[in-house]
Amino acid sequence: MTLKLAVGLGIAGIIVVFGVVGPLLVGNPSTVRDLGLTGPGNGFLLGTTQTGQDVFAQLAYATRGSLIIGVVVGALTLLLSSFFGIVGAFVGGWADEAFSLFTNIMLVIPGLPLVILISSYVPNKSIWLVAAVLAITSWAGSARVLRGFTLSVRSRDYVLAARISGEKRWRILFVEILPNLIPLLASQVVFAVIFAILGEAGLSFLGLGASGSFTWGTMLFYAQNGLALRLGAWWWFAPPGLAIALFGAALSLINFSIDEIINPKLRSQTRAERNKWSVKS
Template structure:
Protein backbone atom coordinates (compact mmCIF):
# COMPACT_ATOMS: atom_id res chain seq x y z
CA UNK A 1 0.00 0.00 0.00
CA UNK A 2 2.78 2.44 0.95
CA UNK A 3 4.76 1.80 -2.25
CA UNK A 4 1.61 2.40 -4.32
CA UNK A 5 1.24 5.90 -2.93
CA UNK A 6 2.46 8.35 -5.61
CA UNK A 7 3.63 10.91 -3.03
CA UNK A 8 5.70 8.33 -1.19
CA UNK A 9 7.15 6.98 -4.44
CA UNK A 10 8.30 10.42 -5.58
CA UNK A 11 9.81 11.15 -2.17
CA UNK A 12 11.62 7.81 -2.01
CA UNK A 13 12.95 8.25 -5.55
CA UNK A 14 14.40 11.70 -4.78
CA UNK A 15 15.84 10.53 -1.47
CA UNK A 16 17.36 7.46 -3.15
CA UNK A 17 19.19 9.67 -5.65
CA UNK A 18 20.68 11.74 -2.84
CA UNK A 19 21.59 8.56 -0.93
CA UNK A 20 23.47 7.20 -3.95
CA UNK A 21 25.32 10.50 -4.32
CA UNK A 22 26.19 10.44 -0.61
CA UNK A 23 27.61 6.91 -0.77
CA UNK A 24 29.39 7.11 -4.12
CA UNK A 25 30.07 10.85 -4.23
CA UNK A 26 33.89 10.86 -3.95
CA UNK A 27 34.16 8.18 -6.65
CA UNK A 28 31.69 9.53 -9.20
CA UNK A 29 32.55 13.23 -8.90
CA UNK A 30 34.16 14.33 -12.20
CA UNK A 31 36.86 16.38 -10.44
CA UNK A 32 38.44 16.85 -7.05
CA UNK A 33 36.27 19.56 -5.43
CA UNK A 34 39.45 21.33 -4.25
CA UNK A 35 41.21 21.16 -7.62
CA UNK A 36 42.06 24.66 -8.88
CA UNK A 37 42.07 25.31 -12.64
CA UNK A 38 42.38 28.19 -15.09
CA UNK A 39 38.65 28.11 -15.92
CA UNK A 40 37.74 30.91 -13.52
CA UNK A 41 34.03 31.52 -12.94
CA UNK A 42 32.96 29.74 -16.10
CA UNK A 43 29.29 29.15 -16.93
CA UNK A 44 28.01 25.56 -17.33
CA UNK A 45 29.63 23.79 -20.25
CA UNK A 46 30.54 20.34 -21.49
CA UNK A 47 33.70 20.30 -19.37
CA UNK A 48 31.99 21.62 -16.24
CA UNK A 49 28.27 20.79 -16.21
CA UNK A 50 27.49 23.26 -13.41
CA UNK A 51 30.28 25.70 -14.11
CA UNK A 52 33.21 26.70 -11.90
CA UNK A 53 33.83 29.07 -9.02
CA UNK A 54 36.26 31.99 -8.70
CA UNK A 55 39.29 29.67 -8.46
CA UNK A 56 38.21 27.29 -11.22
CA UNK A 57 36.92 24.55 -8.94
CA UNK A 58 34.11 22.39 -10.34
CA UNK A 59 30.72 23.20 -8.76
CA UNK A 60 29.17 19.82 -9.63
CA UNK A 61 31.96 17.98 -7.83
CA UNK A 62 31.51 20.16 -4.76
CA UNK A 63 27.77 19.49 -4.82
CA UNK A 64 28.15 15.72 -5.14
CA UNK A 65 30.85 15.39 -2.50
CA UNK A 66 28.97 17.69 -0.12
CA UNK A 67 25.83 15.54 -0.24
CA UNK A 68 27.29 13.02 2.19
CA UNK A 69 27.86 15.56 4.93
CA UNK A 70 24.32 16.89 4.64
CA UNK A 71 22.63 13.48 4.80
CA UNK A 72 24.84 12.21 7.63
CA UNK A 73 24.01 15.24 9.78
CA UNK A 74 20.29 14.94 9.05
CA UNK A 75 20.21 11.18 9.69
CA UNK A 76 22.22 11.28 12.93
CA UNK A 77 20.22 14.19 14.34
CA UNK A 78 16.90 12.68 13.28
CA UNK A 79 17.64 9.24 14.75
CA UNK A 80 19.00 10.65 18.02
CA UNK A 81 16.15 13.11 18.59
CA UNK A 82 13.46 10.62 17.56
CA UNK A 83 14.86 7.85 19.77
CA UNK A 84 15.03 10.14 22.80
CA UNK A 85 11.57 11.55 22.11
CA UNK A 86 10.01 8.09 21.78
CA UNK A 87 11.66 6.74 24.94
CA UNK A 88 10.80 9.76 27.10
CA UNK A 89 7.35 10.53 25.66
CA UNK A 90 5.97 7.00 25.52
CA UNK A 91 7.41 6.11 28.94
CA UNK A 92 5.94 9.23 30.54
CA UNK A 93 2.52 8.71 28.99
CA UNK A 94 2.28 4.98 29.69
CA UNK A 95 3.76 4.87 33.19
CA UNK A 96 2.08 7.97 34.64
CA UNK A 97 2.41 9.11 38.23
CA UNK A 98 5.73 10.40 39.55
CA UNK A 99 7.61 9.10 36.53
CA UNK A 100 5.36 11.08 34.23
CA UNK A 101 5.84 14.25 36.29
CA UNK A 102 9.63 13.87 36.33
CA UNK A 103 9.99 13.17 32.61
CA UNK A 104 7.57 15.98 31.75
CA UNK A 105 9.64 18.41 33.83
CA UNK A 106 12.80 17.34 32.01
CA UNK A 107 11.02 17.79 28.67
CA UNK A 108 9.92 21.28 29.65
CA UNK A 109 13.51 22.23 30.47
CA UNK A 110 14.83 21.05 27.09
CA UNK A 111 11.85 22.59 25.33
CA UNK A 112 12.99 26.13 26.15
CA UNK A 113 16.64 25.61 25.19
CA UNK A 114 17.35 27.65 22.02
CA UNK A 115 18.91 25.14 19.67
CA UNK A 116 20.52 27.29 17.00
CA UNK A 117 22.20 29.78 19.39
CA UNK A 118 23.49 26.84 21.45
CA UNK A 119 24.92 25.21 18.32
CA UNK A 120 26.58 28.48 17.32
CA UNK A 121 28.17 28.83 20.78
CA UNK A 122 29.45 25.24 20.82
CA UNK A 123 30.76 25.47 17.26
CA UNK A 124 32.50 28.76 18.06
CA UNK A 125 34.16 27.26 21.14
CA UNK A 126 35.24 24.16 19.22
CA UNK A 127 37.02 25.26 16.03
CA UNK A 128 37.21 21.65 14.84
CA UNK A 129 33.48 21.05 15.40
CA UNK A 130 32.06 19.48 12.26
CA UNK A 131 28.78 18.07 11.08
CA UNK A 132 28.63 15.24 13.64
CA UNK A 133 28.93 17.73 16.50
CA UNK A 134 26.09 19.78 15.06
CA UNK A 135 23.99 16.63 14.61
CA UNK A 136 24.56 15.45 18.19
CA UNK A 137 23.70 18.86 19.65
CA UNK A 138 20.46 18.94 17.62
CA UNK A 139 19.67 15.37 18.63
CA UNK A 140 20.22 16.03 22.34
CA UNK A 141 18.26 19.30 22.39
CA UNK A 142 15.60 18.62 19.75
CA UNK A 143 13.63 15.73 21.23
CA UNK A 144 11.46 17.59 23.75
CA UNK A 145 8.66 18.74 21.44
CA UNK A 146 8.21 15.28 19.95
CA UNK A 147 8.24 13.76 23.43
CA UNK A 148 5.42 16.06 24.55
CA UNK A 149 3.26 15.12 21.56
CA UNK A 150 3.95 11.40 22.02
CA UNK A 151 3.14 11.64 25.73
CA UNK A 152 -0.25 13.19 24.97
CA UNK A 153 -1.09 10.52 22.41
CA UNK A 154 0.10 7.71 24.69
CA UNK A 155 -2.14 9.02 27.48
CA UNK A 156 -5.13 8.66 25.15
CA UNK A 157 -4.07 5.18 23.99
CA UNK A 158 -3.22 3.50 27.30
CA UNK A 159 -6.90 3.24 28.34
CA UNK A 160 -8.21 2.05 24.98
CA UNK A 161 -10.02 -1.28 24.84
CA UNK A 162 -7.31 -3.12 22.93
CA UNK A 163 -4.65 -2.06 25.46
CA UNK A 164 -6.87 -3.09 28.38
CA UNK A 165 -7.51 -6.41 26.67
CA UNK A 166 -3.78 -6.99 26.31
CA UNK A 167 -3.30 -6.24 30.01
CA UNK A 168 -6.12 -8.63 30.92
CA UNK A 169 -4.50 -11.46 29.00
CA UNK A 170 -1.29 -11.01 31.00
CA UNK A 171 0.87 -9.37 28.32
CA UNK A 172 4.06 -7.78 29.60
CA UNK A 173 4.37 -4.00 29.60
CA UNK A 174 7.15 -3.88 26.99
CA UNK A 175 5.11 -6.17 24.73
CA UNK A 176 2.04 -3.90 25.02
CA UNK A 177 4.11 -0.80 24.26
CA UNK A 178 5.87 -2.34 21.25
CA UNK A 179 2.91 -4.20 19.74
CA UNK A 180 -0.10 -2.10 20.72
CA UNK A 181 0.98 1.49 21.38
CA UNK A 182 3.91 2.25 19.06
CA UNK A 183 2.16 1.14 15.81
CA UNK A 184 -0.53 3.75 16.51
CA UNK A 185 2.15 6.43 16.91
CA UNK A 186 3.89 5.77 13.60
CA UNK A 187 2.64 8.91 11.85
CA UNK A 188 3.66 11.16 14.75
CA UNK A 189 7.09 9.56 15.04
CA UNK A 190 7.62 9.89 11.28
CA UNK A 191 6.56 13.54 11.35
CA UNK A 192 8.95 14.25 14.22
CA UNK A 193 11.80 12.50 12.42
CA UNK A 194 11.18 14.42 9.21
CA UNK A 195 10.98 17.73 11.04
CA UNK A 196 14.23 17.07 12.90
CA UNK A 197 16.06 16.03 9.74
CA UNK A 198 14.93 19.16 7.90
CA UNK A 199 15.91 21.36 10.86
CA UNK A 200 19.32 19.65 11.10
CA UNK A 201 20.01 20.13 7.39
CA UNK A 202 19.00 23.78 7.51
CA UNK A 203 21.06 24.33 10.68
CA UNK A 204 24.17 22.83 9.12
CA UNK A 205 23.70 24.83 5.94
CA UNK A 206 23.14 28.00 7.97
CA UNK A 207 26.23 27.47 10.13
CA UNK A 208 28.39 26.76 7.08
CA UNK A 209 26.89 29.74 5.24
CA UNK A 210 27.83 32.17 8.01
CA UNK A 211 31.25 30.55 8.46
CA UNK A 212 30.79 29.04 11.94
CA UNK A 213 31.67 25.46 11.01
CA UNK A 214 34.88 24.64 9.09
CA UNK A 215 34.43 25.74 5.48
CA UNK A 216 37.03 23.20 4.38
CA UNK A 217 34.43 20.43 4.80
CA UNK A 218 32.30 20.39 1.68
CA UNK A 219 28.54 20.53 2.04
CA UNK A 220 25.80 22.57 0.37
CA UNK A 221 26.19 25.35 2.93
CA UNK A 222 29.92 25.62 2.18
CA UNK A 223 29.15 26.18 -1.49
CA UNK A 224 26.75 28.99 -0.56
CA UNK A 225 29.37 30.45 1.81
CA UNK A 226 31.97 30.81 -0.96
CA UNK A 227 29.34 32.08 -3.40
CA UNK A 228 28.19 34.76 -0.95
CA UNK A 229 31.70 35.85 0.03
CA UNK A 230 32.72 36.23 -3.61
CA UNK A 231 29.61 38.13 -4.71
CA UNK A 232 28.25 35.43 -7.00
CA UNK A 233 24.84 37.10 -7.24
CA UNK A 234 26.26 40.50 -8.15
CA UNK A 235 28.55 38.91 -10.74
CA UNK A 236 25.69 36.98 -12.33
CA UNK A 237 27.15 33.56 -11.46
CA UNK A 238 23.78 31.92 -10.82
CA UNK A 239 25.24 28.43 -11.32
CA UNK A 240 27.28 28.91 -8.16
CA UNK A 241 24.35 29.09 -5.70
CA UNK A 242 21.16 27.97 -7.48
CA UNK A 243 22.01 24.21 -7.65
CA UNK A 244 22.80 24.04 -3.92
CA UNK A 245 19.55 25.83 -3.07
CA UNK A 246 17.59 23.47 -5.31
CA UNK A 247 19.18 20.45 -3.62
CA UNK A 248 18.14 21.74 -0.20
CA UNK A 249 14.57 22.30 -1.43
CA UNK A 250 14.40 18.88 -3.13
CA UNK A 251 15.63 17.07 -0.03
CA UNK A 252 13.03 18.81 2.14
CA UNK A 253 10.30 18.03 -0.41
CA UNK A 254 11.31 14.36 -0.57
CA UNK A 255 11.13 13.93 3.20
CA UNK A 256 7.79 15.74 3.36
CA UNK A 257 6.28 13.58 0.60
CA UNK A 258 7.41 10.43 2.42
CA UNK A 259 5.78 11.75 5.57
CA UNK A 260 2.54 12.35 3.64
CA UNK A 261 2.66 8.76 2.39
CA UNK A 262 3.12 7.40 5.91
CA UNK A 263 0.25 9.60 7.12
CA UNK A 264 -2.11 8.20 4.50
CA UNK A 265 -0.97 4.65 5.28
CA UNK A 266 -1.73 4.78 9.01
CA UNK A 267 -4.72 7.15 8.86
CA UNK A 268 -7.79 5.48 7.29
CA UNK A 269 -9.55 8.81 6.76
CA UNK A 270 -6.69 10.28 4.76
CA UNK A 271 -6.30 7.03 2.82
CA UNK A 272 -9.97 6.89 1.86
CA UNK A 273 -9.97 10.59 0.96
CA UNK A 274 -6.97 10.13 -1.32
CA UNK A 275 -8.52 7.07 -2.99
CA UNK A 276 -11.82 8.94 -3.50
CA UNK A 277 -10.01 11.90 -5.07
CA UNK A 278 -8.10 9.61 -7.46
CA UNK A 279 -11.35 7.85 -8.43
CA UNK A 280 -12.99 11.19 -9.23
CA UNK A 281 -10.02 12.27 -11.36
CA UNK A 282 -10.19 9.04 -13.35
CA UNK A 283 -13.85 9.80 -14.09
CA UNK A 284 -12.93 13.23 -15.33
CA UNK A 285 -14.38 15.06 -12.33
CA UNK A 286 -12.32 17.84 -10.79
CA UNK A 287 -13.61 18.82 -7.34
CA UNK A 288 -13.47 22.53 -6.61
CA UNK A 289 -13.26 24.36 -3.31
CA UNK A 290 -16.75 25.06 -2.02
CA UNK A 291 -18.43 22.40 -4.20
CA UNK A 292 -19.16 18.73 -3.58
CA UNK A 293 -19.35 16.46 -6.64
CA UNK A 294 -22.35 14.12 -6.60
CA UNK A 295 -22.24 11.14 -8.96
CA UNK A 296 -25.45 9.20 -9.64
CA UNK A 297 -25.72 6.02 -11.62
CA UNK A 298 -26.68 6.72 -15.22
CA UNK A 299 -26.59 10.48 -14.76
CA UNK A 300 -23.88 13.09 -15.28
CA UNK A 301 -22.06 14.50 -12.26
CA UNK A 302 -23.89 17.31 -10.52
CA UNK A 303 -22.10 19.88 -8.39
CA UNK A 304 -23.94 21.41 -5.48
CA UNK A 305 -22.70 24.59 -3.89
CA UNK A 306 -22.37 25.16 -0.15
CA UNK A 307 -25.26 27.64 -0.21
CA UNK A 308 -27.59 25.07 -1.83
CA UNK A 309 -26.65 22.47 0.77
Protein backbone atom coordinates in the same frame (compact mmCIF):
# COMPACT_ATOMS: atom_id res chain seq x y z
CA MET B 1 0.97 4.04 -3.15
CA THR B 2 -0.30 7.55 -3.80
CA LEU B 3 1.14 9.86 -6.44
CA LYS B 4 2.30 12.22 -3.69
CA LEU B 5 4.28 9.48 -1.97
CA ALA B 6 5.70 8.15 -5.25
CA VAL B 7 6.96 11.59 -6.31
CA GLY B 8 8.49 12.23 -2.89
CA LEU B 9 10.24 8.85 -2.77
CA GLY B 10 11.45 9.25 -6.35
CA ILE B 11 13.07 12.66 -5.82
CA ALA B 12 14.52 11.70 -2.44
CA GLY B 13 15.83 8.42 -3.87
CA ILE B 14 17.65 10.15 -6.73
CA ILE B 15 19.32 12.59 -4.33
CA VAL B 16 20.32 9.82 -1.93
CA VAL B 17 21.84 7.75 -4.75
CA PHE B 18 23.74 10.80 -5.96
CA GLY B 19 25.03 11.44 -2.44
CA VAL B 20 26.21 7.85 -2.05
CA VAL B 21 27.61 7.17 -5.53
CA GLY B 22 28.59 10.70 -6.60
CA PRO B 23 31.70 11.10 -4.40
CA LEU B 24 33.05 7.82 -5.80
CA LEU B 25 32.90 9.12 -9.37
CA VAL B 26 34.34 12.63 -9.02
CA GLY B 27 37.74 13.98 -8.10
CA ASN B 28 38.90 15.88 -5.04
CA PRO B 29 36.51 18.83 -4.54
CA SER B 30 39.24 20.89 -2.86
CA THR B 31 41.69 20.74 -5.78
CA VAL B 32 42.67 24.27 -6.85
CA ARG B 33 43.21 24.89 -10.57
CA ASP B 34 44.51 27.88 -12.50
CA LEU B 35 41.16 28.43 -14.20
CA GLY B 36 39.30 31.04 -12.20
CA LEU B 37 35.54 31.43 -12.27
CA THR B 38 34.27 29.58 -15.36
CA GLY B 39 30.80 28.44 -16.34
CA PRO B 40 29.62 24.92 -17.17
CA GLY B 41 31.62 23.26 -19.94
CA ASN B 42 35.28 22.63 -20.76
CA GLY B 43 35.24 19.36 -18.84
CA PHE B 44 33.37 20.75 -15.82
CA LEU B 45 29.68 19.91 -15.73
CA LEU B 46 28.78 22.73 -13.33
CA GLY B 47 31.75 25.01 -13.90
CA THR B 48 34.34 26.05 -11.35
CA THR B 49 34.72 28.44 -8.45
CA GLN B 50 37.00 31.46 -8.29
CA THR B 51 39.89 29.19 -7.35
CA GLY B 52 39.14 26.65 -10.06
CA GLN B 53 37.49 24.06 -7.83
CA ASP B 54 35.01 21.71 -9.51
CA VAL B 55 31.48 22.70 -8.46
CA PHE B 56 30.00 19.33 -9.47
CA ALA B 57 32.52 17.50 -7.28
CA GLN B 58 31.72 19.84 -4.41
CA LEU B 59 28.00 19.20 -4.92
CA ALA B 60 28.52 15.43 -4.78
CA TYR B 61 30.47 15.61 -1.51
CA ALA B 62 28.09 18.26 -0.13
CA THR B 63 25.11 16.01 -0.83
CA ARG B 64 26.75 13.19 1.09
CA GLY B 65 27.61 15.51 3.99
CA SER B 66 24.10 16.94 4.25
CA LEU B 67 22.56 13.46 4.09
CA ILE B 68 24.86 12.25 6.87
CA ILE B 69 23.75 15.15 9.07
CA GLY B 70 20.09 14.48 8.26
CA VAL B 71 20.33 10.75 9.04
CA VAL B 72 22.30 11.27 12.27
CA VAL B 73 19.91 13.94 13.53
CA GLY B 74 16.92 11.79 12.59
CA ALA B 75 18.34 8.79 14.47
CA LEU B 76 19.30 10.79 17.58
CA THR B 77 15.96 12.57 17.61
CA LEU B 78 14.18 9.22 17.35
CA LEU B 79 16.14 7.83 20.31
CA LEU B 80 15.73 10.88 22.54
CA SER B 81 12.08 11.52 21.75
CA SER B 82 11.20 7.83 22.15
CA PHE B 83 12.94 7.63 25.52
CA PHE B 84 11.49 10.80 27.01
CA GLY B 85 8.11 10.54 25.28
CA ILE B 86 7.16 6.88 24.90
CA VAL B 87 9.00 5.31 27.84
CA GLY B 88 8.02 8.11 30.21
CA ALA B 89 4.35 7.94 29.28
CA PHE B 90 4.32 4.13 29.47
CA VAL B 91 6.00 3.94 32.88
CA GLY B 92 3.94 6.80 34.32
CA GLY B 93 4.25 8.15 37.82
CA TRP B 94 7.23 10.28 38.84
CA ALA B 95 9.22 9.19 35.79
CA ASP B 96 6.59 10.56 33.43
CA GLU B 97 6.36 13.80 35.39
CA ALA B 98 10.15 14.25 35.43
CA PHE B 99 10.52 13.46 31.73
CA SER B 100 7.61 15.74 30.87
CA LEU B 101 9.10 18.59 32.92
CA PHE B 102 12.49 18.22 31.24
CA THR B 103 10.82 18.08 27.81
CA ASN B 104 8.85 21.26 28.51
CA ILE B 105 12.03 23.02 29.64
CA MET B 106 13.74 22.07 26.38
CA LEU B 107 10.70 23.28 24.45
CA VAL B 108 10.76 26.78 25.92
CA ILE B 109 14.48 27.22 25.27
CA PRO B 110 14.87 28.97 21.88
CA GLY B 111 16.43 26.40 19.58
CA LEU B 112 18.18 28.58 17.00
CA PRO B 113 19.94 30.91 19.48
CA LEU B 114 21.08 27.87 21.48
CA VAL B 115 22.48 26.21 18.35
CA ILE B 116 24.28 29.41 17.36
CA LEU B 117 25.67 29.81 20.90
CA ILE B 118 27.01 26.26 21.06
CA SER B 119 28.43 26.38 17.54
CA SER B 120 30.15 29.71 18.07
CA TYR B 121 32.07 28.41 21.12
CA VAL B 122 33.46 25.33 19.36
CA PRO B 123 36.42 26.22 17.12
CA ASN B 124 36.69 23.06 14.99
CA LYS B 125 33.25 21.68 14.27
CA SER B 126 32.87 18.32 12.55
CA ILE B 127 29.77 17.07 10.79
CA TRP B 128 29.06 14.80 13.75
CA LEU B 129 29.20 17.66 16.26
CA VAL B 130 26.87 19.81 14.17
CA ALA B 131 24.45 16.88 13.93
CA ALA B 132 24.58 16.30 17.69
CA VAL B 133 23.89 19.96 18.43
CA LEU B 134 20.92 20.01 16.03
CA ALA B 135 19.52 16.81 17.55
CA ILE B 136 19.82 18.09 21.12
CA THR B 137 17.79 21.17 20.23
CA SER B 138 15.09 19.45 18.16
CA TRP B 139 13.89 16.31 19.97
CA ALA B 140 11.56 17.90 22.53
CA GLY B 141 8.68 18.64 20.17
CA SER B 142 8.62 15.05 18.91
CA ALA B 143 8.80 13.72 22.47
CA ARG B 144 5.73 15.71 23.45
CA VAL B 145 3.75 14.42 20.47
CA LEU B 146 4.80 10.82 21.18
CA ARG B 147 3.93 11.16 24.85
CA GLY B 148 0.38 12.27 24.09
CA PHE B 149 -0.17 9.46 21.61
CA THR B 150 1.35 6.87 23.96
CA LEU B 151 -0.97 7.95 26.78
CA SER B 152 -3.90 7.49 24.41
CA VAL B 153 -2.79 4.02 23.28
CA ARG B 154 -1.93 2.93 26.84
CA SER B 155 -5.55 3.45 27.94
CA ARG B 156 -7.09 1.36 25.15
CA ASP B 157 -8.97 -1.83 25.94
CA TYR B 158 -6.54 -4.33 24.39
CA VAL B 159 -3.63 -2.84 26.39
CA LEU B 160 -5.64 -3.03 29.61
CA ALA B 161 -6.58 -6.61 28.76
CA ALA B 162 -2.91 -7.48 28.25
CA ARG B 163 -2.07 -6.04 31.66
CA ILE B 164 -4.88 -7.92 33.37
CA SER B 165 -3.79 -11.18 31.73
CA GLY B 166 -0.35 -10.78 33.29
CA GLU B 167 1.71 -9.89 30.24
CA LYS B 168 5.18 -8.56 30.97
CA ARG B 169 5.56 -4.79 30.73
CA TRP B 170 8.27 -4.89 28.10
CA ARG B 171 6.09 -7.14 25.91
CA ILE B 172 3.13 -4.78 26.24
CA LEU B 173 5.36 -1.88 25.20
CA PHE B 174 6.98 -3.58 22.19
CA VAL B 175 4.03 -5.68 20.99
CA GLU B 176 0.91 -3.76 21.90
CA ILE B 177 1.96 -0.10 21.89
CA LEU B 178 4.98 0.44 19.61
CA PRO B 179 3.40 -1.03 16.44
CA ASN B 180 0.68 1.62 16.68
CA LEU B 181 3.35 4.34 16.92
CA ILE B 182 5.39 3.33 13.85
CA PRO B 183 3.66 5.73 11.37
CA LEU B 184 3.97 8.58 13.87
CA LEU B 185 7.63 7.73 14.54
CA ALA B 186 8.33 7.72 10.80
CA SER B 187 6.67 11.11 10.42
CA GLN B 188 8.72 12.57 13.27
CA VAL B 189 11.97 11.20 11.82
CA VAL B 190 11.22 12.71 8.39
CA PHE B 191 10.45 16.05 10.04
CA ALA B 192 13.72 15.85 12.00
CA VAL B 193 15.69 15.22 8.79
CA ILE B 194 14.08 18.26 7.15
CA PHE B 195 14.89 20.39 10.20
CA ALA B 196 18.47 19.11 10.29
CA ILE B 197 19.24 19.90 6.65
CA LEU B 198 17.65 23.34 6.78
CA GLY B 199 19.21 24.07 10.18
CA GLU B 200 22.67 23.04 9.01
CA ALA B 201 22.30 25.14 5.87
CA GLY B 202 21.38 28.15 8.00
CA LEU B 203 24.30 27.62 10.38
CA SER B 204 26.77 27.16 7.54
CA PHE B 205 25.45 30.22 5.75
CA LEU B 206 26.23 32.18 8.92
CA GLY B 207 29.72 30.69 9.04
CA LEU B 208 28.94 28.37 11.97
CA GLY B 209 28.75 25.07 10.10
CA ALA B 210 31.10 22.11 9.88
CA SER B 211 34.74 23.06 9.40
CA GLY B 212 36.61 21.48 6.51
CA SER B 213 33.57 19.52 5.26
CA PHE B 214 31.33 20.05 2.28
CA THR B 215 27.59 20.37 2.78
CA TRP B 216 24.91 22.24 0.89
CA GLY B 217 25.14 24.98 3.50
CA THR B 218 28.91 25.38 3.25
CA MET B 219 28.62 25.57 -0.54
CA LEU B 220 26.23 28.49 -0.19
CA PHE B 221 28.56 30.07 2.37
CA TYR B 222 31.57 29.86 0.05
CA ALA B 223 29.48 31.14 -2.86
CA GLN B 224 28.36 34.11 -0.78
CA ASN B 225 31.93 34.91 0.25
CA GLY B 226 33.03 34.61 -3.36
CA LEU B 227 30.39 37.14 -4.46
CA ALA B 228 28.85 34.55 -6.76
CA LEU B 229 25.49 36.32 -6.87
CA ARG B 230 27.05 39.69 -7.71
CA LEU B 231 29.27 38.13 -10.38
CA GLY B 232 26.36 36.21 -11.90
CA ALA B 233 27.95 32.83 -11.19
CA TRP B 234 24.63 31.02 -10.93
CA TRP B 235 26.29 27.60 -11.38
CA TRP B 236 27.99 28.09 -8.01
CA PHE B 237 25.04 28.93 -5.74
CA ALA B 238 22.03 27.54 -7.67
CA PRO B 239 22.84 23.77 -7.44
CA PRO B 240 23.04 23.56 -3.61
CA GLY B 241 20.03 25.83 -3.23
CA LEU B 242 18.04 23.72 -5.69
CA ALA B 243 19.15 20.53 -3.94
CA ILE B 244 17.92 21.84 -0.56
CA ALA B 245 14.59 22.88 -2.08
CA LEU B 246 14.04 19.58 -3.92
CA PHE B 247 15.01 17.37 -1.00
CA GLY B 248 12.91 19.41 1.42
CA ALA B 249 9.92 19.23 -0.93
CA ALA B 250 10.38 15.47 -1.38
CA LEU B 251 10.51 14.83 2.36
CA SER B 252 7.48 17.07 2.86
CA LEU B 253 5.51 15.01 0.32
CA ILE B 254 6.55 11.85 2.14
CA ASN B 255 5.56 13.38 5.47
CA PHE B 256 2.16 14.44 4.14
CA SER B 257 1.60 10.89 2.89
CA ILE B 258 2.50 9.45 6.29
CA ASP B 259 0.08 11.89 7.94
CA GLU B 260 -2.67 10.61 5.67
CA ILE B 261 -1.83 7.04 6.74
CA ILE B 262 -1.95 8.02 10.42
CA ASN B 263 -5.19 9.98 10.03
CA PRO B 264 -7.51 8.44 7.39
CA LYS B 265 -9.74 11.50 7.67
CA LEU B 266 -7.07 13.53 5.87
CA ARG B 267 -7.05 11.02 3.02
CA SER B 268 -10.83 11.07 2.69
CA GLN B 269 -10.86 14.85 2.95
CA THR B 270 -8.25 15.16 0.21
CA ARG B 271 -10.22 12.78 -2.01
CA ALA B 272 -13.43 14.74 -1.39
CA GLU B 273 -11.76 18.03 -2.28
CA ARG B 274 -10.30 16.50 -5.43
CA ASN B 275 -13.74 15.20 -6.46
CA LYS B 276 -15.28 18.61 -5.74
CA TRP B 277 -12.81 20.37 -8.03
CA SER B 278 -13.32 17.77 -10.76
CA VAL B 279 -17.09 18.33 -10.63
CA LYS B 280 -16.61 22.11 -10.88
CA SER B 281 -14.31 21.78 -13.85
